[in-house]
Amino acid sequence: MKYSLPGGLISNLFHMKLTTNLIRIVGKMNLAK
Secondary structure (H helix, E strand, O other), X not given: XXXXXXXXXXXXXXXXXXXXXXHHHXXXXXXXX
C-alpha cells in the first residue's frame, strides 16, 4: 500500500508515535513491577 497523500504520511507518523508511547508506558510498568 503506497501513500500518495501527505495525510497518509501524517497519520503513519502519528500511529508510530502512539506505538512508541505505548511501548514506553509498558516498559515503565514492567520496571515498576
